[in-house]
Amino acid sequence: MSKRRRRWADTPPLAISAVAMLALLAVLPSALNLPQANPSQTLEYAPVPPEDDDSTPPAGNFSSLGLGRSGSFGASASSEGGSPAPIELPGGKGARPSTKRCVGNPPKQTADPLAPPCVAYFDGDNGGATYPGVTEDEIRVVIYVDGGYYSVGTSKQAEEEPTSGMYDFDKPPEGDEHLVTRAGRAMQVFFNDRFQTYNRHVHMYMYWTDAGNTPEELRADALDIYTKVKPFAVLTMTDVDASPMVDPLARRGVMVFGSSTGRSASFYERYPGLLWGYPPSIEKQAEVFSAWVCKKVVGRPVSFSGNASEVGKPRKLGFMYTTDYRYGGLTAFAKEVKRRIEACGGEFAIERSTPYAGLAVQADQSDDYPAQNMSAFVAAGVTTVIWAGGYETRQSQAAANLNYRPEWFTAGDGWMEGWQDAQYQEQSVWRYAWTVSNVVLQGKMEDTPCFKAYLEADPEILPEDISWMCNFYPLYVDLRQFFTGVQVAGPKLSPASMDKGFHAIPAIASSSPAVPACYYDRGDYTCVKDALAMWWDPDSTPPNASGGDRSGCYRAVLGGRRFIGPSPPDGDPTEQRRPGEDPCSTYIGGITIGG
Numbered sequence: 001m002s003k004r005r006r007r008w009a010d011t012p013p014l015a016i017s018a019v020a021m022l023a024l025l026a027v028l029p030s031a032l033n034l035p036q037a038n039p040s041q042t043l044e045y046a047p048v049p050p051e052d053d054d055s056t057p058p059a060g061n062f063s064s065l066g067l068g069r070s071g072s073f074g075a076s077a078s079s080e081g082g083s084p085a086p087i088e089l090p091g092g093k094g095a096r097p098s099t100k101r102c103v104g105n106p107p108k109q110t111a112d113p114l115a116p117p118c119v120a121y122f123d124g125d126n127g128g129a130t131y132p133g134v135t136e137d138e139i140r141v142v143i144y145v146d147g148g149y150y151s152v153g154t155s156k157q158a159e160e161e162p163t164s165g166m167y168d169f170d171k172p173p174e175g176d177e178h179l180v181t182r183a184g185r186a187m188q189v190f191f192n193d194r195f196q197t198y199n200r201h202v203h204m205y206m207y208w209t210d211a212g213n214t215p216e217e218l219r220a221d222a223l224d225i226y227t228k229v230k231p232f233a234v235l236t237m238t239d240v241d242a243s244p245m246v247d248p249l250a251r252r253g254v255m256v257f258g259s260s261t262g263r264s265a266s267f268y269e270r271y272p273g274l275l276w277g278y279p280p281s282i283e284k285q286a287e288v289f290s291a292w293v294c295k296k297v298v299g300r301p302v303s304f305s306g307n308a309s310e311v312g313k314p315r316k317l318g319f320m321y322t323t324d325y326r327y328g329g330l331t332a333f334a335k336e337v338k339r340r341i342e343a344c345g346g347e348f349a350i351e352r353s354t355p356y357a358g359l360a361v362q363a364d365q366s367d368d369y370p371a372q373n374m375s376a377f378v379a380a381g382v383t384t385v386i387w388a389g390g391y392e393t394r395q396s397q398a399a400a401n402l403n404y405r406p407e408w409f410t411a412g413d414g415w416m417e418g419w420q421d422a423q424y425q426e427q428s429v430w431r432y433a434w435t436v437s438n439v440v441l442q443g444k445m446e447d448t449p450c451f452k453a454y455l456e457a458d459p460e461i462l463p464e465d466i467s468w469m470c471n472f473y474p475l476y477v478d479l480r481q482f483f484t485g486v487q488v489a490g491p492k493l494s495p496a497s498m499d500k501g502f503h504a505i506p507a508i509a510s511s512s513p514a515v516p517a518c519y520y521d522r523g524d525y526t527c528v529k530d531a532l533a534m535w536w537d538p539d540s541t542p543p544n545a546s547g548g549d550r551s552g553c554y555r556a557v558l559g560g561r562r563f564i565g566p567s568p569p570d571g572d573p574t575e576q577r578r579p580g581e582d583p584c585s586t587y588i589g590g591i592t593i594g595g
Contacts, residue, residue: 100196109487110194112449113515114480116487119196126198126491132253133232134493139202139486140231142166143184143475144221144245146213146238162208166228169204181206182461183454183469187479190457195483198491202483205229215244222248232493233257235478241328243267250274255495257482259474262329268525273499276485277526278477280438282333284524288531288565289411289436290340293386296573297409298346302383303574306405306432310383315407317341318382319351320373322390327357330413334388337411341386350380357390358415360424370398378404389413396426405429412437417534418589419542423550427538430552434535434573438528439587441513441560444543450476471588481527513560513583530562534585535577542584555582 102109102118109115128136167181169188177185188204209221222245225234234249236242236258243263249256250271257276264282268275279285298317302310321334338348352373356362373395377385384407387395391413399405410433415421417437422430445451446463450470454461469475486493488501502520510517510530518527534554542553557576560583563569 100194109196110449111452112480113512114449114484114518116195116484119487122196122198122491124198124491126200127493130492130497131232131494133230134200137200139197139200139233139493140229141202141204141482142225142229142231142234143204143206144225144234144236144238144242145180145206145208161210163210164208166225167206167208169206179465179468180473180475181208182458183465183473183475186454186457186461187475190453191479191483193457196487197483198493200493202486205231213238218242218244219248221245225249226252226254233482235475235482236260237473237475237478241326246271246275253495255498257478259478260329262327262333263526264329264332265524269523272523272525273495275525276481276502278474278481278528279526280528281524281526282329282336284526284529284565285411285438285531286333286336286340288438288563288568289388290337290344291566292436292531292533292563292568293337293341293409294344294346294566295568296571297384297386298341298344300572302407303572304432305383305407306429307383310406313383315384316381317346317348318377318380318385318406319348320385320387320390320395321351321353322357322392323353323355324357324390327390330357330389333411334390337386337388346386348386349382350376352376354390354392354395356392357413359392359394360421362394370394371401374398374402374404377406378402382406384409387411387416389416391415391421393424393426396429399429400426405432408433410435412439412531415589417554417585418587419553419585421589422536422554423552425536427552430536431538432536434533435554436531436533437587438516438531439585440516440562441532441556441583442586443514445470445586509564510562513556513562517562517564530564532556532560532562533558533568533573535573535582537579537582537584540584542586553584554587555579555584557582559583560585 098120099122100109100118100120102120103111107118107120109118126136133140162178162181167177167184169185173181173185184204184206188202192202207221207225209217222234225231226249231254233255234245234257236245236256238260241262242258242260246256246267253274255274255276257278259278262282263277265284268277268281280288297315300315301312302315303312305311319334319338321338322330324330338351342348354369354373377399387408387410389411405428408430410416412435417435417439422433425433442448445467448470451463451466453476454466454469455463485498485502488504489497490501502525503522505519507519507521508517513532516528517530519529520527521529534556536552537555538552540553540555541551555577557573557578558569561569
């Protein structure tokens with residue numbers, strides 16, 4: 001079986017990845033000058049949960065804010081009932097010596113807006129071996145990488161992925177390692193150096209596989225990881241649904257993190273407190289997208305169609321979704337979106353599906369399903385297409401062939417909202433497209449926390465290689481979530497204390513288009529809660545595009561203002577467009593929502 005490739009199909013027609021066509025990003029390195037924190041500025045209390053329910057809540061602890069928390073755990077994990085109350089950390093206040101280079105006022109662990117409040121110093125009892133995979137001085141973590149996750153064209157051109165095997169980042173590299181392995185080593189240095197781990201070293205391993213990633217192979221990999229390392233946590237980086245890995249690991253009490261989209265709330269509830277994700281759950285994402293459609297599309301007249309005769313007339317909705325077997329989460333997401341839109345009064349004249357997701361170009365276009373879909377929409381009089389994820393480009397091409405240019409409202413799926421992916425759409429059709437996405441409004445790549453972290457940890461990593469990692473691999477955001485969990489868990493690390501720490505993070509809306517709202521509702525195990533809306537401008541180019549790129553970028557309305565469902569901002573979307581003012585999104589298309 002051939003290895004899976006990002007946006008490549010396993011079966012005909014041959015799918016050519018947009019990423020494989022991507023020229024190396026030309027970005028300039030920027031110096032990272034982070035000032036040394038004054039120990040006297042360090043926050044008095046870490047945002048950690050209690051270990052004594054009778055403690056009096058001190059000021060400054062997240063637990064004192066009466067936030068939502070989770071108190072249930074799977075049978076494999078340690079369970080602590082009751083509502084958490086705060087504690088004072090030993091050695092964590094006043095003018096104690098600082099061992100972490102915190103920044104800002106109030107100080108945080110790093111300059112990343114999502115970094116937790118600073119705990120610059122710890123000198124106390126961390127509890128020793130508080131959980132399997134945790135000792136007095138070590139936390140074992142495995143990063144699982146599907147070898148076919150991406151074809152990487154780095155500064156060394158096409159690097160060969162390791163065929164399989166475990167790489168121990170506490171041991172020196174053997175020869176010239178692959179970019180992702182080198183980047184993993186850099187991230188072990190960065191996060192251990194900058195985040196508070198209470199005198200424990202997070203010992204990271206990277207497990208590569210070149211298998212076909214069938215459910216059986218994923219389960220076998222999970223058991224192999226457990227046998228060899230017995231980790232505290234596993235972070236999954238794979239283009240396919242890694243769910244089969246969950247049961248073999250979670251039943252043994254191992255925590256699992258990952259940026260896979262299309263996971264339902266019930267997925268995380270199978271092992272509460274053991275499974276965590278950075279992107280929102282299906283239900284959270286569907287709530288945000290559907291609320292925007294219900295408020296701004298349903299019951300309103302056509303306002304920006306390329307079919308001029310339809311402007312001002314009542315909208316007639318068509319529904320589009322994917323049935324690609326590799327992305328079952330997107331199919332489930334579409335079902336939830338349709339249910340919510342119909343509940344708010346939206347009526348769909350017709351619905352059609354596409355059997356592929358994540359395809360930029362298909363060499364074999366003998367399958368005529370796109371033409372059939374668009375012909376059906378034309379026959380049904382559809383003025384407005386609601387596309388609930390499942391990026392591909394042949395729908396817009398087929399529409400252009402029919403001189404059919406309706407309104408398009410799409411849900412971001414990690415690819416749909418990428419500027420380079422959208423450049424492969426038929427541009428005379430796609431100029432009438434909007435997307436609602438969980439990505440953040442990103443400026444120049446070299447200004448992002450992800451880029452700065454890599455450069456700080458390993459100045460020898462070339463800028464174009466860092467751009468590959470920050471654009472297409474969720475390693476930074478997944479590790480940031482994990483290390484935040486370690487810090488907010490406090491010294492006595494376990495899934496139970498991490499769960500309480502995560503659920504003590506304040507539920508605060510984002511005030512910046514570059515930063516998502518990240519917190520955890522009661523019974524919720526995912527970070528991102530909000531989204532932004534963008535329209536496609538085929539006549540502009542984002543600032544990080546290289547000379548060989550086509551033109552076109554998504555422009556964020558309202559300056560990229562983020563909103564939490566079910567409360568999108570008021571106003572007609574077309575009237576809110578400011579062609580000369582709305583900022584271009586530099587999100588290129590991948591899976592990283594923010595970083």
